[in-house]
Amino acid sequence: xxxxxxxxxxxxxxxxxxxxxxxxxxxxxxxxxxxxxxxxxxxxxxxxxxxxxxxxxxxxxxxxxxxxxxxxxxxxxxxxxxxxxxxxxxxxxxxxxxxxxxxxxxxxxxxxxxxxxxxxxxxxxxxxxxxxxxxxxxxxxxxxxxxxxxxxxxxxxxxxxxxxxxxxxxxxxxxxxxxxxxxxxxxxxxxxxxxxxxxxxxxxxxxxxxxxxxxxxxxxxxxxxxxxxxxxxxxxxxxxxxxxxxx
Ligand code: DBV
Numbered sequence: 305x306x307x308x309x310x311x312x313x314x315x316x317x318x319x320x321x322x323x324x325x326x327x328x329x330x331x332x333x334x335x336x337x338x339x340x341x342x343x344x345x346x347x348x349x350x351x352x353x354x355x356x357x358x359x360x361x362x363x364x365x366x367x368x369x370x371x372x373x374x375x376x377x378x379x380x381x382x383x384x385x386x387x388x389x390x391x392x393x394x395x396x397x398x399x400x401x402x403x404x405x406x407x408x409x410x411x412x413x414x415x416x417x418x419x420x421x422x423x424x425x426x427x428x429x430x431x432x433x434x435x436x437x438x439x440x441x442x443x444x445x446x447x448x449x450x451x452x453x454x455x456x457x458x459x460x461x462x463x464x465x466x467x468x469x470x471x472x473x474x475x476x477x478x479x480x481x482x483x484x485x486x487x488x489x490x491x492x493x494x495x496x497x498x499x500x501x502x503x504x505x506x507x508x509x510x511x512x513x514x515x516x517x518x519x520x521x522x523x524x525x526x527x528x529x530x531x532x533x534x535x536x537x538x539x540x541x542x543x544x545x546x547x548x549x550x551x
Contacts, residue, residue, distance in 0.1 A: 306371045307469060308379035308398050311477055312355065315381060318478070319357065319365065322485050328356035328364050331539050339527035341372050348373045350527055354540065361389050361488050368541060370523075375402040380520065383484070384511070384544065387504055389491045390414060392425050392455065394484045396477060397519075398469075405469050406443065409480050410458040411487070414506035417452075426455045429483050433457035436476045440468075450517070453510055507544060515542035 319325050337352045350372030357365040363386045370378040383394035397408040411429065415421040433456075440461040454460075459476055463469055494500055515537050524533040539546060 307377045307400055307466065308369060310470075311379055311396075311398065311474060312367055312369055312381070314474075314478055315367070315481060316355070316357075318481060318485065319359075323359040323362070323488065325357050325359055325365075328358040328366065330354050330356045331535075333532070334536055334540050337528055337532070341376060341527060348376070350376060352524075352527070356540075359488075361386055361391065361491055363387070363547075364543070366541065368520075368536075370520075376400065378520065378523075380541075382514075382541075384507070385488075385491075387507060388494050388500060390421070390424075390494055390499070390503060391487060391491050392484075393510060394481065396480075398473070398477075400466075400469070405463045405466070405473075407440070407459065407461050407463065407469070407473050408443075409473075409477055410454050410460075411480065411484055412453050412510065413455050414503060414510075416455065422456065425487060426457050429457045429480070432479055432483065433459065436472070436479075439472055440476065447517070450513075453513060511542045511544040515545075518542070 334354050336354075339350045339352070341348050341350045350370060353369045353371070355367040355369070359365070362383055364384040366384075367379060367381040370376065377400040379396065379398040381394070381396040381398075385391035385393070392411040392413050395408070395410050395412045397406070399406040411425060413421060413425060436459055440459060440463065443460040443462040446460065459480070461473075463473060494503065518537055518541070521533060521537065524536065528536075
């Protein structure tokens, strides 16, 4: 069992128990990928496993789990709602590298500047955020252009101890996911054409940004080559654009 396996196991169990979960297709060649990191005696096998689900209100629930020994563990888990709901994205980037742990957990807003949107989707989780932030302090340095994609409840932290990841970060991940599913259960279909257009544009902007700036691109390219990596990013991890041209 590796560091982030309990996170993905818990997420799948919770989603299965609370939503009408269906599989989401994972393109051939991406379910399971083996590679090698490092050179000579320091070589370490690295496995990347993909998970994909969907539900009535959630277009794509997907995870990429990279396992390469104690100093390379990554779980990137994102939920993309259907385009006719105003739901935020659920985003978790749980990263363990030789330099330490880097944790990002958020409900990423469609409209970060909109007060009513914040009142609906951020305000209810602020008490939980403040509680966690006391022991999971702000992780510092953050790309300026990414700020528009995060909510005021963005948990961004660099725990010094693995124990903190196993316990407190795990608890925060579970609580954020539970609160997210509460929002999903309450979400109502959007039919107003103006609002649908705004949702589409916000979803597109988010997916385009993440595909373009994927911080894992370098690591994945070193492991699996550029052709595989670009197809993984555009054909699975951030596939909104593809689903539009396919439709
Ligand atoms: N990040 C992904 C996907 C990953 C992944 C799909 C499959 O979006 C892993 C894996 N994130 C990953 C790795 C690193 C980071 C870092 C491997 C380390 C990169 C390195 O140091 O080489 C939040 N993730 C980061 C960083 C940030 C985030 C801010 C550090 C700064 C950086 O390198 O850019 N999560 C990231 C982000 C959004 C998000 C920018 C944006 C909207 O949800």
